[in-house]
Amino acid sequence: MIWVIHTLNGISFGMLLFLLAAGLSLIYGLMKILNLTHGSYYLIGAYVGSTIIAKTGSFALALIVAPLVVALLGAVMERYFLRRFHLQELPQTLLTFGFLFIFADLMLWIWGGDPIVLPKPAAFSGSISIGDARYPTYRLALIAVGLIVALILWWFQERTRLGAMLRAGVDDAEIAGALGIDVSLLFTLVFAVGALLAALGGVLGGPIIGAQPGADFEVMLLAFVVVIVGGLGSLRGALIGGLLVGLLDNFGKIFFPELALFTIFVPMAIILSFRPTGLFGRL
């Protein structure tokens, strides 16, 4: 029964990684920007969420407002900073690296250095029986939310006209533009949605992982592994990669606690040696 618990833990963590990686992957796929600020969106989401919960007591409000705030932040970053360096990889990467440090210091200044754990919403604070063990309902809800988000994103990308425009932009941004698609608007939109998803992950992860200085860097590292394993520019890759890395991380910590990230990076290296573009990558 303990294996069921560990597997569920891995899957729920994998869902958080999916939320992070989905945006990271789409942003790279469309704009070829390696957004090193992506982990910051996650952490800002968690901190802003914690403040909203502290002020209003409503987890639901935090879950809606914090991602929107971070989405706006992402849109501003894209529109007023990254846009100036379109397709110039080094300036863009350095810029996002700079934002990573600025945001980290601002967060330290506003929320301090002590770890904050967000309270669970009342409706999901209990646990249910799985065989002879108890399992927190919050983690199950987390898995459900992850699946729902994946479904919505899939529907948006595969079944809407805007989604088709987005895929056209990822395939060939230049031609998409020459056919009348406003690719620059897509850029801003994808950046905002990517930031929103990361912040959603931050609020959702708040009750189990918490928020603390340095978490931005840690989750960014894992999100990059997910994107590399799953394939850049692929939502499906982000989901499968997220679950894979979530499970590897969880079981790795159980079987080889002294090896830490080793259990993630070795499988990543093996996958890349067979599929250099990742499991579902085309780029």
Add this chain to the structure above:
Amino acid sequence: MLKVENIYTNYGSSQVLQDLSLEVKPGEIVGILGRNGVGKTTLMRSIMGLTPPRSGRILFDGADITRMAPHRIARLGLGYVPQGRRVFPSLSVREHLQVTAREREASPWTFAKMIELFPNLGQRLDQSGAKLSGGEQQMLAAGRALVANPTLLLMDEPTEGLAPLMVRELGRLVGALKDSGTAVLLVEQQLAFVLKYADRVYIVAKGQIVHHCLPAELATDSDVKARYLGV
């Protein structure tokens, strides 16, 4: 409707177009001929805003589009069929013909019309653009540009790599464009294709227009053909 006035365009570090001017009138099929590497594709990219000229100007229906964003140029009524077709691998045939669709008053090119014109595409609506044959991809590249209902269509070497049957099919399309009053700027290597469909012909060499004539004149002018086209 389209006026290119004395444009100079660099591509990378080299200067490709030098003081190039040309004009397309409404409903006209204008051919552009020239050897490889003389700047024909760069000319198309300059007009479309993908490689804006360094100096000179480009007017479309009186509006200065010289440094406009490509999607805004497209929305003014310019369609683009790029060299090498460049269909979107992640889009189905149906999506190709829907994603850029724009209806205008009296717009002749609709999704249904494209299927009627290219029955092959109609049978493969749910297939990926990448899975089509070269000829079908060329029709799809034309179709996705046409459903936006442009008043001028830029076609960059559409017959490149096509089987003779497909070239005929393409000719049928150009004929239909002419009948509908859609102007075409046609860059080509195939002399026969241009001679057959164009109303006027420009010849490009070393980034400049070196000759301008009617197709019938070019057909008999073996001196010009030998000097600039190598035939």
